[in-house]
Amino acid sequence: MPKMVWFKTGIVPLEQASVSVLDHAYLYGDGLFEGIRFYDRKIFRLDEHLSRVIDGCRYLGFELAYTHAEIRQAVLDVTKAADFDNGYVRLNISRGTGLGLDPKNIDREANLVIIASSLALYPPEAYETGLDVITSSFRMTPPDSLDPRLKCSGRYAANILAKQEANRAGAGEALILNHQGYVAECSGDNIFLVRRGHITTPHPSSGLLQGITRDSVFEIARSLEMEIREEFLTSYDIVSADEAFLTGTAAEVIPMVSLDGRPIADGKPGPVTGKVMAAFRALTKDGTAFD
Numbered sequence: 600m601p602k603m604v605w606f607k608t609g610i611v612p613l614e615q616a617s618v619s620v621l622d623h624a625y626l627y628g629d630g631l632f633e634g635i636r637f638y639d640r641k642i643f644r645l646d647e648h649l650s651r652v653i654d655g656c657r658y659l660g661f662e663l664a665y666t667h668a669e670i671r672q673a674v675l676d677v678t679k680a681a682d683f684d685n686g687y688v689r690l691n692i693s694r695g696t697g698l699g700l701d702p703k704n705i706d707r708e709a710n711l712v713i714i715a716s717s718l719a720l721y722p723p724e725a726y727e728t729g730l731d732v733i734t735s736s737f738r739m740t741p742p743d744s745l746d747p748r749l750k751c752s753g754r755y756a757a758n759i760l761a762k763q764e765a766n767r768a769g770a771g772e773a774l775i776l777n778h779q780g781y782v783a784e785c786s787g788d789n790i791f792l793v794r795r796g797h798i799t800t801p802h803p804s805s806g807l808l809q810g811i812t813r814d815s816v817f818e819i820a821r822s823l824e825m826e827i828r829e830e831f832l833t834s835y836d837i838v839s840a841d842e843a844f845l846t847g848t849a850a851e852v853i854p855m856v857s858l859d860g861r862p863i864a865d866g867k868p869g870p871v872t873g874k875v876m877a878a879f880r881a882l883t884k885d886g887t888a889f890d
């Protein structure tokens with residue numbers, strides 16, 4: 600459990616950081632969030648995460664009273680105060696406080712909360728044996744309803760429903776297709792396949808959050824001199840792939856070994872996945888020091 604959090608203007612003990620029950624993210628999901636990892640007291644891809652959340656604030660029309668540099672400093676300060684070597688920063692911004700969905704009638708002082716804590720999404724064995732994945736019956740919210748780049752609290756109701764389907768099936772993740780049947784992403788991560796010597800991942804137009812870990816895999820593929828493509832993929836591509844893996848800040852890089860009970864290749868994590876996992880671990884050394 601975190602002891603200290605950054606709340607509105609500075610660091611306070613966890614018990615003193617409480618948002619109103621009229622907070623617009625609590626009432627309507629009218630908030631944005633970011634999950635950021637730190638490794639050996641260095642925050643990984645801090646500016647990329649902050650740019651994503653600030654872009655989201657601009658899109659939603661939040662009146663954010665903090666600059667990128669101020670939020671950056673707040674993240675560094677609270678992570679230092681939390682004093683974990685490795686862990687997870689959770690940054691939440693809500694539009695403001697007040698009843699009624701119309702933003703013009705509420706107090707639009709955005710509530711910013713930053714929590715630094717530890718987080719293990721999957722047990723260590725899952726990184727050795729890989730995850731079983733099921734196809735969710737819930738489809739990706741189309742971009743003309745809500746842009747998939749928007750990491751907005753409200754949209755995650757669908758992802759949580761998908762994750763519960765995975766839990767009921769005893770699987771580690773749920774794959775979400777778009778309305779055309781193309782693969783978009785999983786409930787909390789992006790998907791990659793290895794096919795005939797190259798890496799492939801759903802094209803952004805399939806409707807997905809363009810993950811910051813996903814971007815790292817593009818960097819890694821270049822360093823491994825492997826071709827990487829963005830394509831329109833279906834479950835056919837997954838089931839006939841040589842390897843599959845998932846990426847996300849919380850999950851990091853984790854092998855995927857089956858879809859709906861059908862093994863991918865021999866149902867074991869493959870060699871390219873192993874190389875990408877090792878290269879990702881090496882990349883994480885390259886973060887922003889918080890002390």
Ligand SMILES: Cc1ncc(COP(=O)(O)O)c(C=O)c1O
Pocket residue numbers: 634758784785786787788789808809810811812813846847848849
């Ligand atoms: C729906 C969804 N897709 C993909 C990702 C992976 O994104 P990132 O690598 O930026 O954490 C996440 C996690 O943030 C997510 O929630």
